[in-house]
Amino acid sequence: MEALQTNQLTKTYGKKTVVDSVDLHIPQGSIFGFLGKNGAGKSTLINMVTGLIKPSSGSFEVLGQSGDRLESLQKEIGVLPDYSTFYEDLTAFSHLNYFQKLLKQSLSRQDILRVLTRVGLEDAVHVKVKKFSFGMKKKLGIAQSIIHQPKLLFLDEPTSGVDANAVLNIHSLIKEIAVQGTTIFLTSHNLNEVEKLCDEIAIMNKGSIQTQGTMQQLREQYQQVIIVHIHHRSLSEKEQTQLKNSLTELTADTQIAENTSEITVQSNELIPQVNKKFVQQDIGVFRLEVEEPSLEEIFLNLE
Numbered sequence: 571m572e573a574l575q576t577n578q579l580t581k582t583y584g585k586k587t588v589v590d591s592v593d594l595h596i597p598q599g600s601i602f603g604f605l606g607k608n609g610a611g612k613s614t615l616i617n618m619v620t621g622l623i624k625p626s627s628g629s630f631e632v633l634g635q636s637g638d639r640l641e642s643l644q645k646e647i648g649v650l651p652d653y654s655t656f657y658e659d660l661t662a663f664s665h666l667n668y669f670q671k672l673l674k675q676s677l678s679r680q681d682i683l684r685v686l687t688r689v690g691l692e693d694a695v696h697v698k699v700k701k702f703s704f705g706m707k708k709k710l711g712i713a714q715s716i717i718h719q720p721k722l723l724f725l726d727e728p729t730s731g732v733d734a735n736a737v738l739n740i741h742s743l744i745k746e747i748a749v750q751g752t753t754i755f756l757t758s759h760n761l762n763e764v765e766k767l768c769d770e771i772a773i774m775n776k777g778s779i780q781t782q783g784t785m786q787q788l789r790e791q792y793q794q795v796i797i798v799h800i801h802h803r804s805l806s807e808k809e810q811t812q813l814k815n816s817l818t819e820l821t822a823d824t825q826i827a828e829n830t831s832e833i834t835v836q837s838n839e840l841i842p843q844v845n846k847k848f849v850q851q852d853i854g855v856f857r858l859e860v861e862e863p864s865l866e867e868i869f870l871n872l873e
């Protein structure tokens with residue numbers, strides 16, 4: 571069973587198709603990263619699969635149940651929307667307490683305090699939400715989305731607007747929740763965050779899924795060249811020229827220098843052959859580092 575599956579899911583507004591025949595398969599227990607430029611259709615897709623808006627066509631299943639019967643699954647799903655609204659006159663504690671009762675949970679005072687501590691709001695338990703900063707509201711939104719220990723958690727931009735320390739805390743919280751078996755659907759414009767946290771990534775563009783896979787699969791699919799940094803023994807100018815000449819047929823670009831050289835090749839298979847050229851010329855290699863493209867580079871090169 572998959573945590574979420576969409577089949578040709580589509581949403582149109584008038585003549586504009588903002589989500590176009592999307593097929594997504596999200597395995598249970600994964601941290602799934604969902605990316606796309608502003609206006610790509612991410613929130614619209616999330617709003618459909620969390621029951622906020624109705625699809626124009628297509629279908630979806632959440633935790634093995636048809637999307638038509640989403641009400642029965644509300645206790646299994648947690649959502650941190652792109653902007654949360656709160657009862658400003660309630661304290662953080664009262665807010666969560668009210669919310670857990672809405673979800674028909676029976677959490678003790680200690681349970682609620684534990685959740686507030688987990689998101690880093692232990693010093694604001696009795697502070698009214700209207701006095702909260704943006705980052706504190708974000709943390710309260712996360713607390714609200716996890717209070718009932720959902721099996722599937724949608725986090726839309728969980729770290730935007732929070733300070734660096736809180737970002738790290740939220741990242742460890744996300745990993746911890748995933749280890750406990752919750753599937754996480756993470757939308758973020760922070761590509762480093764997605765690269766660091768997610769098992770699988772989908773990139774949406776103009777309503778369609780442009781690409782989907784693990785970071786390694788995306789690298790293989792979109793990597794245009796591979797840059798290898800080779801740290802070697804000191805080379806004389808003559809040796810540098812000889813080495814450069816011997817590498818011409820293997821490499822797209824070579825930057826040979828006295829102690830470290832940068833070799834650009836078209837595929838991974840060429841790396842051992844490059845290494846062999848060093849060995850043949852009796853050039854000891856101390857370290858060989860392969861530079862991999864970041865998700866940011868892949869994302870920026872798409873389209």
Ligand SMILES: Nc1ncnc2c1ncn2[C@@H]1O[C@H](COP(=O)(O)OP(=O)(O)OP(=O)(O)O)[C@@H](O)[C@H]1O
Nearest residue numbers: 583586588606607608609610611612613614615652
């Ligand atoms: N209720 C609506 N009526 C008409 N058009 C809408 C409606 N909601 C969204 N859209 C349009 O659908 C497109 C996708 O919007 P959506 O909010 O899903 O994008 P997004 O990928 O979440 O963007 P962002 O990263 O900025 O949050 C946009 O062009 C938006 O203007």
